[in-house]
Amino acid sequence: MVGRQVKLWRTEAGLSQSEFGSQIGYSENLVYKVEAGKRIPQPDFLDSADDVLGAGGKLSAMKKDVAEARYPKKVRDLAKLEGEAVELGAYGNHNMHGLLQTEEHTRALFEMRRPAYPEDEVERQVAARMARQEVFERRPSPTLTFVQEEATLRRPIGGQVVHRRQLERLLEVGQLRHVEIQVMPHDRDDHAGMAGEIRLLKLSDGTTVGHSEVQLTSRLISKPQEVQILELRYGIIRSQALTPRESLAYIEKLLGEI
DSSP states (O other), rough: OOHHHHHHEEEEEEEOOOHHHHHHHHHHHHHHHOOOOOOOOHHHHHHHHHHHTOOOOTTGGGGGHHHHHSOOHHHHHHHHHHHHHEEEEEEESSSSSSSOOOOHHHHHHHHOOOOOOHHHHHHHHHHHHHGGGGGGGGGSSOEEEEEEEHHHHHSSOOOOOHHHHHHHHHHHTTSSSSSEEEOOOETTOTTTTTTTOOOEEETTTOOOEEEEEETEEEEEEEEEEHHHHHHHHHHHHHSSSSSSSHHHHHHHHHHHHO
């Protein structure tokens, strides 16, 4: 839709794709891809196009819609839930939770996907995950709790430098008053999380939902009986993990070993 609008305004202005691209500082090929719906335009593309074509703010006004469309639907849906949550709890047994990841850690994860993602898809996925971290800045602040398996803290995703920065990020986030990070150490022989990751979101209307993402499948869990089981398991997991204070000390210890 945005591409068609840009093309209509450009044609009305009597500019070729090459001339238009030159005036807004983008290549003719990119203009073609935007107009054909093959590339999502950056906000400054729309601002420059609005100015050059004299659209009176009509093209710039599309930035919000374009920003949302930039991210995969399942990410948009999850971000919407996180944006409405007053409490969020998550247990991760394989990967660092997306809200806790640094940009470099996230990029390394998507670059190792097979089949390999094109570069622009990697950037799209990284941007989407980073955008979700706005939840930390929300006011009033939601209560955010995370339990991470020790293995997710030891795996050097992206190499030593990226790994070190990721552990530093956990220490930074763990200092926030509305965030608690716990570590589940290897030596726990009694463990309620053996069935896999857990993600719970309590919404402002008092309802609680679960969210599950496994390989190519992402689904919302809303049946009360299933949500109740997840809440029970998550509560037990938190009781079995190190306390938040012990966990931050443990992460500092791991950081010192790198």
